[in-house]
Amino acid sequence: MEEKKLDRNSIIGFVLIFGILIWIMYQNQPTEKQIAADKAKKELVQKQAEAQKVKAAAVTVVKDSTANDSTQLSALKATLGNFAYSATLPSAKENFTTIENDLIKITIANKGGFITEATLKNQERFKKGSGQLVSLIKDKNSDLNITLLTQDNRSLSTKDLFFEPTLTKVGENQVLTLHLNASANEFLEYKYVLKPNNYMLDFDIRSQGLSKVLNTSKPLDLEWNLKAYRNEKSISYENRYADIRYEYEGDKDSYTGQGKDKEETPEKVSFIAFKQHFFTSILLTKTPFEKSKLYSDNLVVNDQVDTLYTKQFKANVPLAFNNGELDYKMNWYFGPTDYKTLKAYDRNLDKIIPLGWGIFGWINKFIFIPLFGFLSSYIAYGIAIIIFTILIKIAMSPITYKSFLSQAKMKVLRPEITELGDKFKKDPMKKQQETMKLYNKAGVNPMAGCIPALIQIPFMYASFQFFPSAFELRQKSFLWADDLSSFDQVAKLPFHIPLYGDHISLFPILAAIAIFFYMKMTSGDQQMAAPQQEGMPDMSKIMKIMIYVSPIMMLIFFNSYGAGLSLYNFISNLITIGIMFVIKNYIVDPEKIHAQIQENKLKEPKKQGKFQQKLQAMMQEAEAQKAQQKKK
Incomplete structure (x- = not known):
């Protein structure tokens, strides 16, 4: 089948995701007010x-x-x-x-x-x-x-x-x-x-x-x-x-x-x-x-x-x-x-x-600063960053597991969801209602994969605040980086590249490579798990674009950032790839998940939560209004 061209909704979705990433990187830079001096x-x-x-x-x-x-x-x-x-x-x-x-x-x-x-x-x-x-x-x-x-x-x-x-x-x-x-x-x-x-x-x-x-x-x-x-x-x-x-x-x-x-x-x-x-x-x-x-x-x-x-x-x-x-x-x-x-x-x-406002500041004050301070008092700062990253990622691994498990369940249900889509192709509202019933009957929460990802965002943003503020890293060397608080230049360019600079830093390149393979590894599962919804952007196309855009952004914006932050991002993505590999190949069994879902279907459906009840009521109300309009 010929692949569809990138439609307007896909472009809008891509722009929104790109905007969110830019916001995360530059949230600590407030908007300039034009004040005359x-x-x-x-x-x-x-x-x-x-x-x-x-x-x-x-x-x-x-x-x-x-x-x-x-x-x-x-x-x-x-x-x-x-x-x-x-x-x-x-x-x-x-x-x-x-x-x-x-x-x-x-x-x-x-x-x-x-x-x-x-x-x-x-x-x-x-x-x-x-x-x-x-x-x-x-x-x-x-x-x-x-x-x-x-x-x-x-x-x-x-x-x-x-x-x-x-x-x-x-x-x-x-x-x-x-x-x-x-x-x-x-x-x-x-x-x-x-x-x-x-x-x-x-x-x-x-x-x-x-x-x-x-x-x-x-x-x-x-x-x-x-x-x-x-x-x-x-x-x-x-x-x-x-x-x-x-x-x-x-x-x-x-x-x-x-x-x-x-x-x-x-x-x-x-x-x-x-x-x-x-x-x-x-x-x-x-x-x-x-x-x-x-x-x-x-x-x-x-x-x-x-x-x-x-x-x-x-x-x-x-x-x-x-x-x-x-x-x-x-x-x-x-x-x-x-x-x-x-x-x-x-x-x-x-x-x-x-250190960031709200929860970002709390993470830095009560987790990042005490933990990194303890580690760096016993070992070299570069090694301390690596161990610090490992401990943070291990602590977050249950959340990563929940997210991947949810994707695996959605992947198992995809054929049935596709079947409902074909059956109610002319009635999108009915299709949504039946899909929600299937989720409830199978004991699957479609939001379960999003919530763990949202929980990890504050930790990611907190790291963007913590490492540039870590005075301990100043003048501390690691491998080829002579100062972990500044960029780790490995080559000087004879010219200046806009946004990039006049030098090449190695840790951002390694971090960009790690991000590329991580997104390559996870994008296929996400596409398989999430069926295309009518009227929504084609996420598969957006993910294909983001696989290449995210590493490029890392290269551009982190080339002049402190080497400590780039090292953290490199190790963080490397560990995430390892955790995902272990979960995917040794912990999560698709056949067992399928069997569990089939067993759940035979049981009496669980009582819907307040959010699901409200969503269901809204759908029913919309369906009733639609039927009323047809009578007129």
């Missing part, structure tokens, strides 16, 4: 112009050794007001203070009182591919500024003023106190406290005696800026997971998105995280910021070009006065975006890791 940029230019005036006066003090001269003081007074006093102190010069422990090195400038270097120390997984240690802050890529509004209508920027530093040690803690002085007893204070074996610093901002100097009728604006350095091999992959994450209104959390000119204005914010892929800079506060303006901009114009930065992050928050003074207890975190490390602080910081 012109206003924010204009405000920045205005602030820079105002700060330039202050900067000119402050620089004069550094260069002029006669800063205590009355003429010079008068000039400073005219520009800096009461804070001219700070500019006359010996500390009013470009100088830096370093505090460090075994995990992190922090350098803080006298000018501005903010952190100018934050470098992670002494671990291979904190290094870049070049061998350099990862620095979240260095070479002026970050600044912190408070705009001071004085009672005589001056607007001063703290980043252009000089603080007086005092470094002490309290027990094992290093304490750096910086004063921006209006007089000997009137000052703005920054206090940094670094504890041993800790990525987090205490950071307090308070004022003393400034109620007569500053305009305290409205909050001061604190602005934190950071241009995120590129740290990973694949800039497109790294940039996909770089954004601003924040907690607001108690325990809610959200993010700005990864595209250009992203802006959010949450209220009652308790932490702001400038999140890169595997490293994060976080500002936390025990007194939530009433309002905030968060801005993120994508700096990667062309991912084929070697780029220094990935994102520009900005946060603007108000510091409210309490009885005429500032008093904020805050913290800085500079460290890995590692689930266990962040969770240990008990400040909800693990929320910044995109």
Whole structure:
């Protein structure tokens, strides 16, 4: 018989399946909102112009050794007001203070009182591919500024003023106190406290005696800026997971998105995280910021070009006065975006890791993370991924068995279903009713094969969230992959292929081959089990197309993904093929299934479930309406 051409319904079915697969792969990428950033940029230019005036006066003090001269003081007074006093102190010069422990090195400038270097120390997984240690802050890529509004209508920027530093040690803690002085007893204070074996610093901002100097009728604006350095091999992959994450209104959390000119204005914010892929800079506060303006901009114009930065992050928050003074207890975190490390602080910081919402997040938190953490603490990471995959697939094997058993039962019933189709060819409604009766009489549930497959989808999607977020895989090698958190390049192409890239990764190729054979193995059984329904797409043709489309999608989209995820998919499909082979050839016996179905037919039919009863009632009602229309 001549094979039918691909009809419209088949095309629609194929498009729907293709769309579902695309959704699964890119669910973690939210839709970009078109938010104009012109206003924010204009405000920045205005602030820079105002700060330039202050900067000119402050620089004069550094260069002029006669800063205590009355003429010079008068000039400073005219520009800096009461804070001219700070500019006359010996500390009013470009100088830096370093505090460090075994995990992190922090350098803080006298000018501005903010952190100018934050470098992670002494671990291979904190290094870049070049061998350099990862620095979240260095070479002026970050600044912190408070705009001071004085009672005589001056607007001063703290980043252009000089603080007086005092470094002490309290027990094992290093304490750096910086004063921006209006007089000997009137000052703005920054206090940094670094504890041993800790990525987090205490950071307090308070004022003393400034109620007569500053305009305290409205909050001061604190602005934190950071241009995120590129740290990973694949800039497109790294940039996909770089954004601003924040907690607001108690325990809610959200993010700005990864595209250009992203802006959010949450209220009652308790932490702001400038999140890169595997490293994060976080500002936390025990007194939530009433309002905030968060801005993120994508700096990667062309991912084929070697780029220094990935994102520009900005946060603007108000510091409210309490009885005429500032008093904020805050913290800085500079460290890995590692689930266990962040969770240990008990400040909800693990929320910044995109593990998925709902059931996907639960699977990652309560199954994937504990299981993989246990395995990787005893064996190499590549082997841990393989054993992890085996255990997950073994746990899912009863569901795979149920799905295959249902297909086998449907395959046995196919001749009878085909016979009913021929008998009631002119009456589709009657055909559906009789088919349902046959299923009920034989004790077969046509939905039994779909439900197990649906149960497996959350685990598949959870893996798409887990492996890209697994900090443990960074800089860990396996076989030819020198970094399981990045792509496993085996060949460099002399040209760039759109969507694919300029290199060839081997694990995605192996995963694509495994998917091809798995779909080839199962598509025949599915086609035999599921008879063609009138008015429905021809699933046999769709499956034939998907046999080739799915591996191609794996090759294209996973070529620049982390090797750990591709390894997981390869082993997962390989194991599924093995499980299906064993079930098909050694566990499920079609003859026994046929005999059981025939025996079920002789028994009194089982009572229909609520869904089947409702479906049957709908069919009967439709049949009655059809008969009524014929009478008319």
